[in-house]
Amino acid sequence: MAACAVTLPAVNDQLTWIDRIIDVTGWRYGPEGGAGWGQAEAELGVTLPSDFKELCRRFVPGLFMGVLDLLRPTDDHDSTSLLGWWNSSRRWVSEHDDPAGRLYAPHDLYGPDKGSGLIEWGHDSSGGQYFWLADRSVESDRWPVVARHDPPHPWHRFDMSMTEFVYRMLADPELESFSMVTPTWRPFYLPYWQPFPSTPEEWDALGDPNREN
Template sequence: MTDQLTWIDRIIDVTGWRQEPEDGVGWEQVEAQLGVTLPTDFKELCRRFVPGAFYAYLDLFRPTDDHAQPLFRAWAHSRQWPSEPDFARLWAPYELYESDKGTGLIQWGSDQTEGEYYWLADRSVEPDRWPVVARWDGIEPWHQLDMSTAEFVYRVIADPEFKPFTVADPPRRPFYLPHWGPFPMSAEDWNALTDPNREG
C-alpha cells in the first residue's frame, strides 16, 4: 500500500465514512482534454467519496457536473482571464497550466471561505509527486506544500497544527457530508456531527 492510499484510509477512518466506493468515476476524457494524467490519490478519493464536502467545507472537483464542480470546466474558465494583465496577477508568481507548456496550476478543490487548492502540474514529473499549491483566501499568499492531495485533505480536517488551512482547531471529530445530506444549520447539528464520541 502506498503512502497516499494510507492517507485515504486515514480520512475514511477519521470521518467514519462507510459508503461503498463509486464505480465508473471516469477521468479519461478530462485527462485527454488537459493532456496530462491526474494524481492517483485524488482520483481514488473521488471514487471513495461521492460528491459532497469534507467537514461540510472542502469540496473536490469532479469529472462531471453531477452534484459537483467539474474540474475541466473550472480550468477552462480560469484560462479566459490570464490574457488580461490584472487577472494574470491573481495567480502570480505561478501561471495556469497549459497543455503546450511544462508547468502550471490546475485547481482540484475549493472551500466555503474562498480557499483555493491547486496542483503545480509538471508534465516532466510523475503526477503523484506534484506539490499542492494553496491559499485560504484570494488575497492571501500562496503556500507550496510537498505533500499529496490526500495528505493535504487529511491535515485540513484533522490536524490542528496545520495552519492556516486547518478546520480542526479546536479539535473535533471530522465528518463527510454527501451531496444528499442536510447541511448542519444549528450549533446542535454541528455538535452532533463533530462529537468525538460519534459512532460511524
C-alpha cells in the same frame, strides 16, 4: 512562499492517506459508480494524480467538514467539474489579460502547451483554493500542493500529496492556516444526499466525537 517541512511520501505509500481520511472521518459508505477521468485528462494533456482519483472514487460528492469540496469529473450532484472549472479559469484569464495574470503570480494556470502551472483540485467555502503545481516533466503523483486563501493572501507550498494534505487539514492543528481541526468536533464528511445543517445543534451533531460513524 512559505514551504511545509513535511517531505513527500513515496509514491507507493500515498493510498495509505486515503485510509487515514476514511478512519478519521468515520466514512463507511462504498464507492459510487460514475464518470471517469478520461475526458479531463485528455483535454489537460496529463494524467491526474492517482491518489486524488481514488479519493474521489471512495468518497461520493460532498464536503469535508461541510466546507471542503473536491473537484470532480462532472457536475453531477451539484459537484464542481475540474475540467469545467479549469476551462472557465483559463477563459477568464485570457479575457482580462494582465490583471488576471497577476492573480496567480508568480505562477500561471496550467495549459497543455506549457511545461508547468496550476491545476485546481478543490476549494472551500471560506475562500481557500487548493492546486497542484503541475509539471509535465514530473510524475503527477509527485506534484506538490500549492494553496492560499482568497487573494491577496500569499501562496503556500506543501511538498506532499493532496491526500496527505487533506488528512492534515482534518487532523493536524499545525497545518499553518489551513487546518480545520476543531477541539470539540470529530472530523466528518457531508455527502450530497444528506441535508445541509441549518442550526448550531445540527452542526454539533455532525461533529459529535461520540457519533456512531
